[in-house]
Amino acid sequence: MRPLSALFLAVVILLSCSERKRDFVRVGVDVDAGSLDPRLMRDTTAYRVVNLLYDGLIALDASSKPTPALAHRWDHPDDTTWIFHLRDDARFHNGTPVTAHDVVYTFETILDPSLGAPLRSLYTPIAEIEATDEHTVTFTLSTPYAPLLSYLELGIVPRGGEATTGSGPYRLLLWDRGAKIVLVAHDDYWGGAPSIRRIELLVVPDNTARAQAFEAGDLDLIQSPLASQDIRRLAEDPRFESFTSNAPAITYLNFNTARAPLDDPALRKALAMLVDQETILDGIYEGTDRVASSILLPSSWAFESDVRQPQHDAEAAAELLDELGWRDRDGDGFRERDGEPLAIELGTHSEDLNRVQTVEFLQNAFRKHGIDATIRISDWPSFSVRRDAGDYDIILLGWTQLVDPDRVSFDQLHTGGGLNWGQYSNRRLDALLESGRTEDDRAKRAEIYRAAAAIVAVELPYYVLSYQGYHLFTSARLRDYEADPRGMLRSLARSHLAPAP
Structure with missing residues (x-):
């Protein structure tokens, strides 16, 4: 087992202030919610807390x-x-x-x-x-x-009331920003009052610190994202229940197509061919995620294995860069064209160590092939602000809750879409995504989304690194919990705590 991190020690000190034989559940989360208004949620913690409140x-x-x-x-x-x-x-x-x-x-x-x-x-x-x-x-x-x-799972808010007042099985008691969210049972819930009377969601950004707090008995439930070495160790520990599944989620590289030189699809293709998915997923993720081929999930009725984005081919990438005029003309080790260096900034958020290591791996791969690659890592709140403002070149992040092909494409890749941070625009793709929404026949919708995914695989506003795996661990205290691959925690309303020894 790796040494205890400083952050983990801080978590233990914090949690030791309360009795270990508590009569409530503690859940570890990686980031704080940005908003608990279901209309304004934009991160996984918000989705999961909102699902309990509304x-x-x-x-x-x-x-x-x-x-x-x-x-x-x-x-x-x-x-x-x-x-x-x-x-x-x-x-x-x-x-x-x-x-x-x-x-x-x-x-x-x-x-x-x-x-x-x-x-x-x-x-x-x-x-x-x-x-x-x-x-x-x-x-x-x-x-x-x-x-x-x-x-239509969107939480209903009261007309003229507080935005944090829902009708779900739990109500909000306390929100200590950046630290914890405390929920208590809604006794008048139409589905029956929950047996678990209180839930504390503690923000522990470091994945390993969160796993260590779980092992120490200070947390009752943790789930992805988790470090691969922690997943293996916890899965072998007979004290814990584990659940593993394919998640309706992807991890991907988002190219800012509004910034030169990334506005060139051919350059994006060359960069994509420098991404060694298998080495990243085997060496960093250690098999917890799967190599992706397109924006369509293998579990989707729209999936087609023949729709494929470029595969890793460093030699072909170097040749393409040469063809595009990006060459090292002054012998400094970096490519340039028309006097402009090929300089790319890679970014992600600090809470996910796998993503940080992936960005570092890509930086080395890019620099090895003459690209002046730098990295910028920041915490999730700062990263989100920069992302929303389009202040990036290439960023590594993920999409979850992909319950329909529309959910990974329309808002993200349609011209002017609210989540189209890289300002990608393709009128043919727009027309396909609009048709995919209006067509009721599933077989026809599948053909539409395959055609849309093929455009994305060629033009590469996104390069999908992986199809995410989902991993969840619960303590022996928590009984009757049914895992949801989306990471939703609604089952806590139907679960129970084992009697204290």
Whole structure:
């Protein structure tokens, strides 16, 4: 076992202030939530906490299948109409009933551009939302919209109330920014009061420190991202329950196509061919993730193995760089063209050591082939600000919650998309992504997304490093927990704590 890190010692000191025989659950998370308003969430911790605080019209089960939640049933009488019938026993944490008017308010505000909702484009096909009575809401769409139901897990907020007041199985007690989020059971929850009365989510950015705190008994649940060596060690420890699955998630390189020289697809191809996926995933990730071939997940009904991005070929990359005019003309070891050096900055966030090591590996590979590669590593909040502002060349990050091919493509790669930080634009791709939303026939949608993925594999606004694996560990104290490959923690509302010895 590696030596205890300074951060781990700090975590132990912090946790030792409370009794080990506690009657609540502690969950370790890698980053703090940026917002607990479901309309403004943009990080994995926010998604997971929001999923405990709020209910959507529907819930997605562990296989991402829509199931009833606030809506106990729904009708789809024609291509552009959805009618949702709400349960009459759901209440917000402040005691007020959940009504159709709250649903209307939630979606009208997320569609208001002034709110700045990161996921607004997921709902723009909604033309009108009407509360036809207290417990019935009708969505009228501007056009048929195939993935709509999968996106209606969005938490419903109360009209005119606090944004952190939901109707989920837990309510917010305390949010100590950067340190912890404390939730307590919602006793009037329509699904029944949770047996676990309190959940503390502790922010432990260092993956190994988080694993060590779990081993010491100070945390009851941890999940990806985790260091590969910690995953192996914990999986062999009989004290813990483990769960491993393929996640609906990717790790990828995002190219800023608005910045020269990365606005050249041919240069992006040359750089992509310097990415040795197998060595990175074997040597750094140690087999926890799988080599990716495109933006489409292998588990998706749209996946096609023949759609492939460039593979590692350093010799071909060097030849292509030469052809593009990027040559070392002054003997300083770096390529230049028209007097401009080929200088690239690589970036990621400091909380994920695997990503940091990957960026360092890529820096060495790029420099070996005459590219003046530098790196910039910062904490997640600073990294996110820079990313959102388009202040980067190439960054390594991930997408999760990929429950539909639209979820990894439209907002990210459509011209003007809210998550299109690299400002990529391709009118043919735009048309395909728009068609993929309106086509109801799954086989036809699959062909559309394969064509879209083929464009991305050639033009490379994204280079997908890996299909992520999902790893979760729970202590013996936590009983009846059912893992969700999306990393959602909703099962805590149905779990129990073992009696104290």
